[in-house]
Amino acid sequence: MLVILALALLPLLSRALDMGQVRQLAVRYNVTAILVFGDSSVDPGNNNILQTTMKGNFAPYGRDFFNGRPTGRFCNGRLATDFIAEAIGFTKQVPAFLDPNLKPTDLLHGVSFASAASGYDDLTANLSNVLPVSKQLEYFMHYMIHLRKLVGEKKANDIIRRAVFVISMGTNDFLQNYYLELVRPKQFTVQQYQDFLVSSMSRDIELMHGVGAKRLVVVGVPPIGCMPLVRTMMGQTTCVESYNKVVVSFNSKVQKRLETIKAALRMKIAFVDVYGVLQKAVSHPMLYDIKETAKGCCGTGVIEYGETCKGLSTCTDPTKYVFWDAVHPTEKMYKIIADEAVKSLSQELAS
Template structure:
């Protein structure tokens, strides 16, 4: 247990994935549909699954702004994204026709004109529980929302108050987090586990999520997409820590207790989102994060994947973040579910984006 606590404490963040669409997405048709709905830009909150590099500007170890991260990004440039290339939010923005990548709000190279297409306030290592972010000295959602207020000021200066309010009202808000709340916080630190049972902590996180969504709504948000958590027990690092890779033939076995928690929590998120449509008059969509990794691991051939049990960086069983720095990687990341022992590959993020876009068409 002590070993598990030490190793779990290192987990900075994670990401999520979802199944491939049953048919190819018609990007031209999608853009027409979203244009009819006046979708203006994308504003992103969360953890490393949607952080394009905000942590680069923070005094934290939760960073990925060095090789081999970014190996397949434009010009092979590491940006702070915890993967080999782009994130799901980058692909979503490109598909809608905004930009090829969503910048971080703290990026000093962001130009004012870039604000029109949207930005990410996300911070790797964060979670619904502010304590989770504090453990890694990263941005809690409350701070991300504070930066969103700053964004609104910049936007008003750029296009005027009336136009700025219109942009916010028709913007697509995205929330993606939750993994760190359990792996880095609840199962590692003694604070929350002494205060709450697992189910009580899930309910506490839901209350935190609702609090933040209400703040977003008061600031003008009317369209929201929330990404659920992945099957936590299938992450290579978690399986290594929990001993599921000791014997040949057992490594592909995910840790059932952790998956049960992830599935349950995602179900709670989905249920609560349904109530917001009436109480806050918000249009909401849920992206099933749990389904994709489970599906990719159980039926990898459907996705053109070969390796589901380890990441592409180093041994693929324990390396992520700083411990992945400068290591050799696999020859073809498109054959892998995971880039490192925690985070998915660019390919899996693209799959996530396709599923998210499918949800947008029917809900927001």
């Protein structure tokens, strides 16, 4: 049944269906919620209340969000998970679980537990004093308690069983941890560290499955060698291929492990090739009506992100850019990634 819904979402994303039709399908086929775990690619503002410098709750972040409001999203507008939720018909934005203004009814269609600067490796999160996956899962357990109080245990369990779980992280494990800090390189070769991260991911998925997760979307790591910040740090004007090769290898290992998990746990798991999406945009920008692929829209575009982007001027038209700051994609690219996520999910559900 969900196959029909997922396939119906595809023409919606190209404006062939209106929102009303898709929302009717979402109700008819019992799509319940979207539950998100990860890093800044899917954090809508959980870090706002943490004692960390990894925040984006100030201008120019949110420039193109509703009412031009900075929410903590490291983007000029919405994230891929926001677009997925809107397509399914729940809400135009996935709220942060730690948002003090979160309403009980917001819990019904899902929330994000993600924390910018987090990763599969708990050490990655600890370096920036943000939420490791273990803590995100702990908050998920709190979410389940609140949900049961709101709708009862039977309905709460049904919501979880029919929800789509999303995991999006891994970038910080390499950029902010392995390639900058001394601990992990002394313990692991880069290949061994990839295996360590894949094992950590497996553990997280098994824990999610243990509390009712049946449907999962895993977002791969993007081409970090193409990020403006990385190009600047490495003194290159083109993508740093050595970094990209590591990401390609890691994503391949993730996909192989997901196939094993699918068979063992009988879960529906879709992999989103965000590497391919961004690499295509960087290599063939004209396909997306993009003009700038090497610089972000904020400040000089080559080094600023997070606090160093605070209060800076921005480009005139972010839709012509792949990157919003020196690390994170623009809202336009997140929309394209959301399209890919829906396609991947529909293919998995049809299998």
